[in-house]
Structures are given as structure tokens and as C-alpha cells.
Amino acid sequence: MDTKKIEQAVTDFLIAIGEDPTRPGLVETPDRVARMCQEIFEGINYTNEEIANMFNKTFDITENKNDMVLIKDIDVFSYCEHHLALMYDMKVSVAYIPNKKVLGLSKVARIADMAAKRLQLQEKLGNDIAEIISLASDSKDVAVMIKGCHSCMSARGIKKANATTITTTYTGKFKEDINLQNKFLANLAL
Numbered sequence: 001m002d003t004k005k006i007e008q009a010v011t012d013f014l015i016a017i018g019e020d021p022t023r024p025g026l027v028e029t030p031d032r033v034a035r036m037c038q039e040i041f042e043g044i045n046y047t048n049e050e051i052a053n054m055f056n057k058t059f060d061i062t063e064n065k066n067d068m069v070l071i072k073d074i075d076v077f078s079y080c081e082h083h084l085a086l087m088y089d090m091k092v093s094v095a096y097i098p099n100k101k102v103l104g105l106s107k108v109a110r111i112a113d114m115a116a117k118r119l120q121l122q123e124k125l126g127n128d129i130a131e132i133i134s135l136a137s138d139s140k141d142v143a144v145m146i147k148g149c150h151s152c153m154s155a156r157g158i159k160k161a162n163a164t165t166i167t168t169t170y171t172g173k174f175k176e177d178i179n180l181q182n183k184f185l186a187n188l189a190l
């Protein structure tokens, strides 16, 4: 990430919107924004494969009961690629059917977090998380549900403050088996 370029772009942006980047409140803003970008867009630095390799700590399980592992309501923040606007109050729920091993629970949360630290669409975020979980766990059977509020919808445009967007991504058995989907949805409601 080119922080010097971000600083210059923020200065130019402030001028473009009619601000004075030399006034006291804004003097350090370009530097602050550049540092913030390194954190909130960290996931842009890595491919899905690289994120999977970072967080692929697994534990072998002897019997494969074919039961799903579900991690519910992981909080993440992301930014919409259409408006660079914050997506907030996001809850990511991930289920997968272990293939002889299970992922460390914190790894699932870290995967969701890192995939969200990109310019995203909620649908694409679900696909990214499903792909990374699949790569890290060796399971082809993954379900992801995301609920989120989009500030490009709540704070501007049609201003629907309470509208929540829900997206689901199913792969493998979750895609083929409607009963498994229903079980996933029922577990989410617990």
C-alpha cells in the first residue's frame, strides 16, 4: 500500500470538496487516513489462498460425524466498493461440514475479518469467506450468511436507516441439499 500516495490523494480530495487542508483540524488528516487505510484495507494485500494459509490451523477429528460446525454472529466491518462507504452492524455466520479436521474457532473469525478488510460487496464477501474456509479446512461444504447495514443506503440516497441486507452463500452439500440448508437456518435462529 502506497501511504504517500494516499496522503496526497486525501489532500487533493479535501481541496476538491472545498476544504482547506491547512486548517488546524485537517493538517494531520491525510496522515491519519493513510494509517487507517493500512488497517481497514489490510485484506487487499492478500489473495484468498494467502489468507487461507495464514489461518489454516486445524485439529484432526477421528470420526467424521458429518455434523456441521457453525460459528454465529462474527462482527466485521467492511467498505462497499461502489461508494467506499462503511458497511456496519455486520454479522457473519459460517457453517461447514468437517472433512476429517476442524478449524480453530478463532481462525474462522479471523478469516471473516480479513476478507471484510477489502472493498467489498456483501455478496462477494460471502463468496470470499466461503472460498477461504473451504481452502483452510479442506471441506467443500460451506455455508455463509451475512447480515449488514450499508451506510451508502442508510445515510444518503434513499436513507433507509433500518434496512438490513441478508445474503447467503452455499457450496457443496449445502448447495445441493435443501434439508441441510434448512438445518443451517434453523441453527442460526437458535
Ligand SMILES: [Zn+2]
Pocket: 080, 081, 082, 083, 084, 085, 150, 152, 153
Ligand atoms: Zn454502496
